[in-house]
Amino acid sequence: MSANLLLSVENLTVRLPSRHGTVRAVERVSFAIEKGKTLALVGESGCGKSMLCRALAGILPGGAQLPGAWRMTFDGRNLARLSPKELTRLRGNEIGIVLQNPLASLNPVHTIGRQVSEPMLYHLGIAASEAKRRTVELLQAVGIPQAEPRMKCYPHQLSGGMRQRVAIAIALSCDPKLLIADEPTTALDVTVQAEILDLLGRLQRDRGMSILLVSHDLALVAGRAHHTAVMYAGRIVEEAPTPELFAGMRMPYTRALLEALPRIDAPVLGPLPAIVGQPPNLAAPIVGCAFAPRCAYARDLCREQEPSLLEAALLPRLDQAEPEAGVATGFESLPKPEPPRPPTLDPGSPFHHRYACWFPVGEEMP
Amino acid sequence: MHFLIRKSLHLVLVALAVTAITFVMLDHMPVSIEHEITGRFATEADVRSLREQLGLNASLPVRYGRWLSGALRGELGRSLSTGEPVGQALAASLPVTLELLLLAQLLALALALPVGIAAAWRPGSWWDRLSGTIGFGLASLPPFALAVVLMFLFSLRLRWLPATGFTPLSVGWWQNLRGLLLPALSIALVEWVTLMQVLRSDLIATLQEDFILLARAKGLPGWRIMFRHALRPSCFSLITLVGLHGGNLLGGAVLIENIFSLPGLGRLLLTGLFSQDYPVVAGCVLVIALGYVLVTFSVDLCYGALDPRLRREGADG
Numbered sequence: 001m002s003a004n005l006l007l008s009v010e011n012l013t014v015r016l017p018s019r020h021g022t023v024r025a026v027e028r029v030s031f032a033i034e035k036g037k038t039l040a041l042v043g044e045s046g047c048g049k050s051m052l053c054r055a056l057a058g059i060l061p062g063g064a065q066l067p068g069a070w071r072m073t074f075d076g077r078n079l080a081r082l083s084p085k086e087l088t089r090l091r092g093n094e095i096g097i098v099l100q101n102p103l104a105s106l107n108p109v110h111t112i113g114r115q116v117s118e119p120m121l122y123h124l125g126i127a128a129s130e131a132k133r134r135t136v137e138l139l140q141a142v143g144i145p146q147a148e149p150r151m152k153c154y155p156h157q158l159s160g161g162m163r164q165r166v167a168i169a170i171a172l173s174c175d176p177k178l179l180i181a182d183e184p185t186t187a188l189d190v191t192v193q194a195e196i197l198d199l200l201g202r203l204q205r206d207r208g209m210s211i212l213l214v215s216h217d218l219a220l221v222a223g224r225a226h227h228t229a230v231m232y233a234g235r236i237v238e239e240a241p242t243p244e245l246f247a248g249m250r251m252p253y254t255r256a257l258l259e260a261l262p263r264i265d266a267p268v269l270g271p272l273p274a275i276v277g278q279p280p281n282l283a284a285p286i287v288g289c290a291f292a293p294r295c296a297y298a299r300d301l302c303r304e305q306e307p308s309l310l311e312a313a314l315l316p317r318l319d320q321a322e323p324e325a326g327v328a329t330g331f332e333s334l335p336k337p338e339p340p341r342p343p344t345l346d347p348g349s350p351f352h353h354r355y356a357c358w359f360p361v362g363e364e365m366p
Numbered sequence: 367m368h369f370l371i372r373k374s375l376h377l378v379l380v381a382l383a384v385t386a387i388t389f390v391m392l393d394h395m396p397v398s399i400e401h402e403i404t405g406r407f408a409t410e411a412d413v414r415s416l417r418e419q420l421g422l423n424a425s426l427p428v429r430y431g432r433w434l435s436g437a438l439r440g441e442l443g444r445s446l447s448t449g450e451p452v453g454q455a456l457a458a459s460l461p462v463t464l465e466l467l468l469l470a471q472l473l474a475l476a477l478a479l480p481v482g483i484a485a486a487w488r489p490g491s492w493w494d495r496l497s498g499t500i501g502f503g504l505a506s507l508p509p510f511a512l513a514v515v516l517m518f519l520f521s522l523r524l525r526w527l528p529a530t531g532f533t534p535l536s537v538g539w540w541q542n543l544r545g546l547l548l549p550a551l552s553i554a555l556v557e558w559v560t561l562m563q564v565l566r567s568d569l570i571a572t573l574q575e576d577f578i579l580l581a582r583a584k585g586l587p588g589w590r591i592m593f594r595h596a597l598r599p600s601c602f603s604l605i606t607l608v609g610l611h612g613g614n615l616l617g618g619a620v621l622i623e624n625i626f627s628l629p630g631l632g633r634l635l636l637t638g639l640f641s642q643d644y645p646v647v648a649g650c651v652l653v654i655a656l657g658y659v660l661v662t663f664s665v666d667l668c669y670g671a672l673d674p675r676l677r678r679e680g681a682d683g
């Protein structure tokens with residue numbers, strides 16, 4: 001494992017008991033995040049990305065199980081070997097999380113100053129005056145004007161964007177090495193979304209932290225992430241450095257995700273175009289490719305055997321891609337050489353383009 | 367300030383309405399004070415002269431008007447049967463009821479808070495199910511039945527506590543407490559169950575909130591999350607219920623007060639009712655109405671203290 005990796009996750013499975021049987025929220029997921037880099041995790045709601053975040057942040061719901069031989073390494077430490085106390089400490093200190101709805105994720109009855117300073121007071125054991133000074137600094141760092149008087153505000157007195165800035169300040173309070181942002185802009189106005197994402201980018205440059213940016217909006221986050229992983233039905237189905245992914249998406253689902261997005265030139269009347277069909281029920285066993293019922297390319301093999309995550313090592317690199325191929329419309333013009341599929345699989349390595357599909361886009365149909 | 371004026375106006379209207387209704391109702395009671403006083407062998411003339419003497423011959427509105435003008439001057443009249451000034455009778459019985467009420471609420475809260483928190487901590491655990499079952503059993507008992515059981519157990523069998531009677535606080539707090547413990551417990555043992563149930567379900571709902579998730583992500587220990595983050599936003603139904611119960615107890619502890627012979631407001635009211643002693647009844651009703659309004663007022667204040675979103679003067683509401 002490279003020393004450059006902050007977090008590597010191998011073979012992580014999360015099962016949740018529910019009234020309708022065990023939900024396989026996350027299924028044998030492996031990925032890694034480099035130090036100081038951003039990994040975007042993209043998928044429809046209910047694809048397990050939130051549960052993956054919660055597993056990383058140690059806040060899975062009661063009864064959740066992590067079966068199988070998983071392995072998580074954070075900053076050189078094997079998380080399975082840490083005691084529960086050390087784990088809590090690590091998670092409070094070194095992993096910060098920002099949740100989707102900033103109003104719901106802030107305590108309505110505490111001032112924002114108190115909420116930002118609480119983790120510092122608890123974990124770092126610093127004096128109240130020092131915590132206050134740091135809180136003001138943090139609030140300034142996340143772009144809250146008049147930070148000092150604002151500390152006495154309650155969440156309901158702030159706008160949505162300001163609240164999310166406060167939530168980010170909370171996540172940053174113990175100077176984490178990894179910031180998990182679970183749909184950080186979904187509950188916000190479009191104009192504020194970009195501001196918050198810009199803020200995250202700036203904070204990353206200033207602090208050198210890694211970010212796991214989770215979203216349902218591939219186009220929104222991809223431009224800001226070094227790496228992008230696409231999740232479907234609890235599995236990572238395609239993963240690549242972002243430029244390579246956009247240069248050659250192989251998994252039909254990834255492509256569908258991008259096409260499901262609203263376009264500027266399309267009329268905004270009526271519901272947004274969505275991917276046809278429903279995501280699979282994760283409480284029921286899935287045979288074959290989970291995307292098969294919705295996939296235009298599906299064949300018998302897809303419904304019988306689950307494709308494993310394979311490397312597309314021989315795909316054309318970005319620098320060889322046709323220059324006029326735009327990001328959102330470049331699929332049609334992709335060069336279509338038939339590469340021999342290498343059978344090797346390097347779990348957790350973030351430096352390759354991997355996808356799980358029998359009949360990937362851009363390959364000749366046999 | 368605006369709020370205070372509205373509340374006072376509210377109070378005046380409530381007081382007028384309930385006392386007027388009291389007068390009308392008492393007038394239709396199948397008992398009459400003059401016969402009570404004069405007794406079975408009185409002549410028609412005796413009764414008539416007593417009516418005259420007590421001012422009962424005037425029409426209902428006139429009597430109410432007279433009482434009202436007295437009340438406005440702080441003069442609540444005298445009891446028709448004992449001749450004792452009503453104000454004095456109230457001053458003697460109100461502290462008993464208030465003490466009982468306070469003690470009962472404290473006991474109920476002392477039971478409901480820890481049990482409710484522990485039950486909400488792990489819903490469905492053996493503790494949760496056990497406390498739920500016991501609570502259900504207790505709540506289905508009427509307080510007076512419980513009172514009889516407690517009295518039998520603690521006074522007659524174990525002889526730990528007196529069965530009846532009340533010792534004023536001025537004599538000694540221990541004797542005072544001993545007299546009130548059983549009556550308060552009879553109320554509390556029934557009441558804590560509803561308090562526990564609303565606290566439990568509110569806590570369970572709060573614990574599902576994102577801000578609890580975030581508190582967990584902060585790496586805070588469970589007790590801190592429970593007490594610092596979850597408890598306060600989960601107290602609204604609890605406070606409302608405590609207020610409602612308190613208001614009810616003000617005039618509704620009649621049975622308990624009678625079983626334990628506590629000279630409280632409920633007993634005063636009841637004796638007044640049965641003898642058509644309307645100055646006494648009207649006085650009691652007035653105090654109870656006042657108490658009710660005060661209770662709702664303080665519940666409102668508690669809301670504001672618990673949740674900044676409900677405070678009246680905020681930066682932007």
Ligand code: SF4
Pocket residue numbers: 251252253289290291292293295296297298299302307356357358359360
């Ligand atoms: S494996 Fe088959 S069904 Fe699944 S995405 Fe690929 S083509 Fe579609």
